[in-house]
Amino acid sequence: MTDRSTLEYPFDAPPPAGEIREVAPGIAWLRMPLPYVLDHINLWMLDDGAGVAIIDTGIGNEVTRAFWDRIFERHLNGRPVTHVLITHLHPDHAGNAGWLTERFKVPLTCSQGDYLMAHAWRDQSSGYQVDALVDLFRHHGLDESSLTEIDATRGTAYRRAVPRFPDRYQRLIDGDTVKIGGSEWQVIMGYGHAPEHASLYSTERQVLISGDMILPRISTNVSVSAVSPEGNPLKRFIDSVKVLGRLPDDTFVLPSHGLPFYGLQLRARQLVEHHDARFAELQEACATPRIAAELIPILFRRKLDAQGLFFAMGETLAHLNYLVEAGRMRREPAPGDRTRYVAV
Ligand SMILES: [Zn+2]
Numbered sequence: 001m002t003d004r005s006t007l008e009y010p011f012d013a014p015p016p017a018g019e020i021r022e023v024a025p026g027i028a029w030l031r032m033p034l035p036y037v038l039d040h041i042n043l044w045m046l047d048d049g050a051g052v053a054i055i056d057t058g059i060g061n062e063v064t065r066a067f068w069d070r071i072f073e074r075h076l077n078g079r080p081v082t083h084v085l086i087t088h089l090h091p092d093h094a095g096n097a098g099w100l101t102e103r104f105k106v107p108l109t110c111s112q113g114d115y116l117m118a119h120a121w122r123d124q125s126s127g128y129q130v131d132a133l134v135d136l137f138r139h140h141g142l143d144e145s146s147l148t149e150i151d152a153t154r155g156t157a158y159r160r161a162v163p164r165f166p167d168r169y170q171r172l173i174d175g176d177t178v179k180i181g182g183s184e185w186q187v188i189m190g191y192g193h194a195p196e197h198a199s200l201y202s203t204e205r206q207v208l209i210s211g212d213m214i215l216p217r218i219s220t221n222v223s224v225s226a227v228s229p230e231g232n233p234l235k236r237f238i239d240s241v242k243v244l245g246r247l248p249d250d251t252f253v254l255p256s257h258g259l260p261f262y263g264l265q266l267r268a269r270q271l272v273e274h275h276d277a278r279f280a281e282l283q284e285a286c287a288t289p290r291i292a293a294e295l296i297p298i299l300f301r302r303k304l305d306a307q308g309l310f311f312a313m314g315e316t317l318a319h320l321n322y323l324v325e326a327g328r329m330r331r332e333p334a335p336g337d338r339t340r341y342v343a344v
Pocket of ligand 1: 212
């Protein structure tokens with residue numbers, strides 16, 4: 001615990017896309033655009049002896065690849081790329097994994113869970129098909145027009161944003177050490193946002209590449225998926241945030257979205273408190289039984305488009321599953337073969 005009351009941002013603006021900015025010795029910050037409400041991602045390039053290691057790759061489109069080309073031209077000076085490592089499988093992180101690993105002839109480094117799920121999502125197999133999700137969301141009361149839109153837009157979305165994905169990889173597990181540029185980076189697996197999200201921490205440098213597990217301004221999406229409809233990803237996420245929140249408070253945090261910051265312990269506490277407040281609101285709303293779709297506006301007060309609803313529904317279910325497992329809520333059958341939730 002510390003008495004820090006606000007986060008501290010040593011850099012007040014990101015580098016322009018296609019440029020780099022050194023944020024610590026040998027660690028360059030890159031910014032790439034995203035065609036979503038969340039309109040950017042941070043990537044990192046670490047000096048690795050004669051070459052550089054790339055952490056996360058941007059979404060797999062022409063725009064991002066053109067910015068990569070510019071960076072290679074201006075800042076690589078013919079140095080080889082030694083590692084392409086992705087923190088997790090989401091398209092803004094994994095989109096150019098195939099393109100970069102083929103171009104530089106290096107293996108992809110990532111967790112097994114994310115490697116396999118990326119393929120399942122691309123192939124729409126193994127329970128990761130969009131139909132399975134549409135069925136789950138229908139069961140929980142999402143309206144038909146939103147479901148039609150999700151069905152039409154989501155099925156091929158991952159493959160479009162991750163046009164190629166490698167067929168072999170170098171596996172990361174929790175506690176592994178990755179040596180980059182004479183520094184040892186410890187892999188700290190986080191759960192709930194992706195199957196096995198790899199954050200990288202260097203004790204010696206006091207730097208955490210947090211990926212999406214700890215973000216300074218927004219709370220990370222944590223959704224229930226159709227393969228584990230009664231799973232509890234939010235419990236796993238909160239537990240993982242607590243683990244990261246035990247690292248030293250003077251750790252410099254490099255997140256995937258927003259600005260690099262100091263205040264890791266404070267931010268971890270804020271994220272836990274944020275969810276605690278949402279749990280209390282949901283429990284109060286469920287004094288009378290409700291289906292999940294009716295509870296979306298409790299958690300999301302703004303108007304949502306189909307993409308927003310898709311995330312909101314998964315996230316609402318994640319909160320409800322957490323409360324059920326914690327014994328604060330129970331499920332009961334509702335008319336129309338649905339499930340409703342009631343506070344206990
Ligand atoms: Zn993500």
